[in-house]
Amino acid sequence: MTKQDKPALILIDIQKGFEDEDIKYWGGRRNNLDAETNARKLLDFWRQNNLPIFHIQHCSTHPKSKFVEGKPGNEFQDIIKPNVGEQIIKKNVHSAFIGTDLKQQLDKSIIKKLIIVGLTTDHCISTTARMAADYGYDTFVVSDATAAFDKEGADGQKYSADIIHGTALASLHKEFVTVLTTKELKTEIDI
Amino acid sequence: MTKQDKPALILIDIQKGFEDEDIKYWGGRRNNLDAETNARKLLDFWRQNNLPIFHIQHCSTHPKSKFVEGKPGNEFQDIIKPNVGEQIIKKNVHSAFIGTDLKQQLDKSIIKKLIIVGLTTDHCISTTARMAADYGYDTFVVSDATAAFDKEGADGQKYSADIIHGTALASLHKEFVTVLTTKELKTEIDI
Numbered sequence: 084m085t086k087q088d089k090p091a092l093i094l095i096d097i098q099k100g101f102e103d104e105d106i107k108y109w110g111g112r113r114n115n116l117d118a119e120t121n122a123r124k125l126l127d128f129w130r131q132n133n134l135p136i137f138h139i140q141h142c143s144t145h146p147k148s149k150f151v152e153g154k155p156g157n158e159f160q161d162i163i164k165p166n167v168g169e170q171i172i173k174k175n176v177h178s179a180f181i182g183t184d185l186k187q188q189l190d191k192s193i194i195k196k197l198i199i200v201g202l203t204t205d206h207c208i209s210t211t212a213r214m215a216a217d218y219g220y221d222t223f224v225v226s227d228a229t230a231a232f233d234k235e236g237a238d239g240q241k242y243s244a245d246i247i248h249g250t251a252l253a254s255l256h257k258e259f260v261t262v263l264t265t266k267e268l269k270t271e272i273d274i
Numbered sequence: 275m276t277k278q279d280k281p282a283l284i285l286i287d288i289q290k291g292f293e294d295e296d297i298k299y300w301g302g303r304r305n306n307l308d309a310e311t312n313a314r315k316l317l318d319f320w321r322q323n324n325l326p327i328f329h330i331q332h333c334s335t336h337p338k339s340k341f342v343e344g345k346p347g348n349e350f351q352d353i354i355k356p357n358v359g360e361q362i363i364k365k366n367v368h369s370a371f372i373g374t375d376l377k378q379q380l381d382k383s384i385i386k387k388l389i390i391v392g393l394t395t396d397h398c399i400s401t402t403a404r405m406a407a408d409y410g411y412d413t414f415v416v417s418d419a420t421a422a423f424d425k426e427g428a429d430g431q432k433y434s435a436d437i438i439h440g441t442a443l444a445s446l447h448k449e450f451v452t453v454l455t456t457k458e459l460k461t462e463i464d465i
Contacts, residue, residue: 205445
């Protein structure tokens with residue numbers, strides 16, 4: 084991948100609501116607390132190289148959500164706070180492509196490669212990555228720049244955040260996207 | 275749920291290619307060999323009650339795929355073969371909503387509730403269910419009428435088909451859809 088490919092960094096839902104360690108709200112613990120730090124490393128790299136950046140901001144329509152506009156949880160985390168002039172795209176559902184103009188913006192700028200980071204692996208990351216791949220974008224998901232929470236199935240079976248994270252990525256890898264680490268991605272980009 | 279709600283049964287990719295026990299091709303074994311039998315039970319129920327049925331047929335554009343049109347694997351499995359007059363929607367990607375008129379057909383018929391069954395849990399079922407939910411359909415995924423294959427992550431970690439199936443459903447449940455069994459669904463529908 085080269086700078087001429089104009090790969091876009093898509094930062095999904097890295098908002099203050101996810102800083103909150105409210106186990107009852109989240110249904111369990113989160114894995115990979117380094118996700119935001121790794122996303123920031125990539126954001127620095129993208130900024131230094133003047134590559135396209137899209138900040139996706141989840142704006143929930145559920146009154147009880149931490150992500151309703153106006154609530155503190157809706158704000159971007161300080162570590163990835165958008166710079167003036169960086170594109171912000173607000174969404175109301177899991178996919179960054181539904182109810183937004185993300186696709187039109189990417190296509191207008193002739194962007195064909197997407198690097199997806201953010202939260203959470205099995206919800207908004209997975210949904211956006213699947214649609215990106217199905218739309219034909221060459222898509223990469225950065226495994227150590229995303230994270231998940233513990234989950235319980237309808238049958239009562241419990242799964243750790245690590246298993247949810249690992250299986251979500253395994254289901255995406257090769258079939259929809261290329262999964263790789265922050266370090267592997269920086270080696271991959273020939274700038 | 276009542277008959278007046280006109281819930282649609284969406285049968286995804288129940289095609290002969292998935293009957294093939296080619297471990298090398300699939301990357302491992304499949305779980306829940308009863309998925310097609312359970313899908314058929316629901317199909318019988320939908321036919322008896324004259325409820326809307328959509329057969330989704332995967333038509334791959336990858337020359338080596340078993341699902342390329344004209345290859346035996348592209349045909350519907352005998353157990354759920356569409357009756358004359360039942361709607362068939364062909365797709366080329368994982369989501370039954372991308373590159374098809376499924377959404378237009380559902381909205382034209384004022385269908386708001388979707389019951390999703392078929393193959394495979396973590397690929398086309400999960401992708402279609404996520405988009406259905408994000409579009410605002412009240413969506414149900416029938417856990418014992420879908421199935422998955424073993425998977426390996428980019429990091430070499432191996433996951434059994436049962437874990438892939440269970441975690442895929444746990445990530446969908448309550449967040450995107452209601453996951454329930456064939457038996458629970460038949461109890462749920464008040465006809």
